[in-house]
Amino acid sequence: MKLSELIDKSFIEPITHTDKGIGIEIEMPLIPVGDGKVEISFIRQLTEFVLGMGFTPKDRTHDGIVSEMEDNEHNTFSFDTSWNTVEFSLMYKKDINTLYREYTSLLIPIQHFCMEHNYFLCGRGINPNYAKFDPAPIESAIYDTYTEFLKKYTWHHDGEIFHSICASVQAHFDAPDVPSFLKMFRLLRKAYVFDALFFANSLPPDNEFIEGRPALHPIERDTLCCRDDLWKYSGAANTQLLNVPLDTEDDYRNYIRSLKLFIVEKDGKFAAMEPCSLDEYCTDPDWTEEMFSVFRSFEPVAPTRRGTMEIRSTCVQPLDAMLEPTAFYAGLLAVPDDATVLVDEIYEKYFPKMEPPQVRTLLMRRSNADLRAKLKDEGKRLLSLSMNGLEKRGFGETKFLESLISRLDRNDWRVPAECWADDIFEQTIQQMKNIEKESCANVNK
Numbered sequence: 001m002k003l004s005e006l007i008d009k010s011f012i013e014p015i016t017h018t019d020k021g022i023g024i025e026i027e028m029p030l031i032p033v034g035d036g037k038v039e040i041s042f043i044r045q046l047t048e049f050v051l052g053m054g055f056t057p058k059d060r061t062h063d064g065i066v067s068e069m070e071d072n073e074h075n076t077f078s079f080d081t082s083w084n085t086v087e088f089s090l091m092y093k094k095d096i097n098t099l100y101r102e103y104t105s106l107l108i109p110i111q112h113f114c115m116e117h118n119y120f121l122c123g124r125g126i127n128p129n130y131a132k133f134d135p136a137p138i139e140s141a142i143y144d145t146y147t148e149f150l151k152k153y154t155w156h157h158d159g160e161i162f163h164s165i166c167a168s169v170q171a172h173f174d175a176p177d178v179p180s181f182l183k184m185f186r187l188l189r190k191a192y193v194f195d196a197l198f199f200a201n202s203l204p205p206d207n208e209f210i211e212g213r214p215a216l217h218p219i220e221r222d223t224l225c226c227r228d229d230l231w232k233y234s235g236a237a238n239t240q241l242l243n244v245p246l247d248t249e250d251d252y253r254n255y256i257r258s259l260k261l262f263i264v265e266k267d268g269k270f271a272a273m274e275p276c277s278l279d280e281y282c283t284d285p286d287w288t289e290e291m292f293s294v295f296r297s298f299e300p301v302a303p304t305r306r307g308t309m310e311i312r313s314t315c316v317q318p319l320d321a322m323l324e325p326t327a328f329y330a331g332l333l334a335v336p337d338d339a340t341v342l343v344d345e346i347y348e349k350y351f352p353k354m355e356p357p358q359v360r361t362l363l364m365r366r367s368n369a370d371l372r373a374k375l376k377d378e379g380k381r382l383l384s385l386s387m388n389g390l391e392k393r394g395f396g397e398t399k400f401l402e403s404l405i406s407r408l409d410r411n412d413w414r415v416p417a418e419c420w421a422d423d424i425f426e427q428t429i430q431q432m433k434n435i436e437k438e439s440c441a442n443v444n445k
Contacts, residue, residue: 007253020306024169024172025172027086028167029126029128030086031127033119046119047069053071075089081163082138086110088107103322111432124202124315127166130209145272156214165205174308181307182247185246185309200315202417220365222365236298242258242299259278261295311325332385338388
């Protein structure tokens with residue numbers, strides 16, 4: 001197979017062969033009540049409980065511990081990188097209401113089980129237990145290889161801390177054809193920066209912890225979205241937004257070629273390597289399609305091999321606000337032309353000649369509260385337009401943004417990271433009460 005054929009097969013053809021709707025991945029820190037390390041004995045208990053909910057094993061560690069499982073709807077429950085983060089991956093649905101029901105139907109029983117055993121899942125973008133947890137990655141073939149890459153081929157040689165500490169909520173969107181897909185890609189590349197106005201939720205660790213971890217020294221202390229810096233400075237390939245044109249199919253093919261390989265698979269085994277371009281790697285006549293099994297983009301807005309577009313940059317939200325970012329972007333994508341005009345107007349007025357990463361850095365700085373306040377009216381315009389888009393979708397999804405607007409008004413338009421309670425456990429209990437109260441109300445309708 002030629003490289004051009006592989007690119008088309010992996011990234012072009014799935015776009016037009018999909019009818020998936022919206023999918024979501026939700027990463028949540030798993031924390032012992034009273035801090036400390038997550039015990040493997042509890043992990044075994046938790047996996048047994050989830051298996052009892054109708055899930056079946058999909059992957060295991062070298063020691064045989066179930067690390068990923070799947071239900072009959074192809075939703076998955078897994079541990080992301082380390083035992084400190086639980087991930088729900090929910091299969092594609094046509095509407096966000098159905099996704100939310102799937103999310104709460106998993107969260108409520110699993111959270112109850114965790115709390116009965118003195119653990120809990122929380123909705124913060126940086127694990128509050130960072131000072132006491134064990135950042136060691138799960139012992140599996142792919143995580144072993146990723147750790148090897150971080151240790152060998154990055155400036156910091158730290159194979160643990162970057163991805164064990166942060167959590168995000170990632171939404172996936174489909175498109176009916178390649179031109180629509182590229183329009184979505186261009187819009188989201190500029191719109192993702194406005195997470196700073198609504199969803200920033202990852203304050204950096206304290207200075208003592210950072211000073212004790214040389215790999216973390218470059219991260220910005222003055223930020224509301226530390227997970228941005230954790231990706232930026234991790235040393236992994238394909239994490240930075242590439243400033244390349246995306247107007248045509250050939251532009252998109254060239255974009256894929258500009259990404260780098262750093263882990264390959266051969267004969268069922270993974271190997272880490274110095275990052276290199278596809279063109280460079282494929283000069284070897286022995287390359288095979290298998291070698292690209294884990295090839296992907298990790299940009300803030302990234303295309304997938306499922307033919308969808310993934311918003312990767314949003315911090316995981318408070319548990320009772322988890323799907324608000326998905327609703328926000330779904331609404332904008334329902335009115336893409338109007339959204340593009342509005343986003344471009346905001347850039348031209350406030351950030352002329354600046355690229356999205358620069359804009360996001362400015363907006364995410366905690367000290368730039370005056371700038372975010374200046375953009376309050378623009379934020380309201382974005383939310384209003386997104387509401388119009390959700391109404392156009394016709395699934396009754398505007399309630400998610402109504403809740404967001406109500407929360408923003410209640411908090412004087414401060415983002416979640418600026419509204420943290422001192423007691424994360426008590427805050428989590430209140431969020432679960434809100435979720436269960438709403439679930440009961442919906443059942444009784």
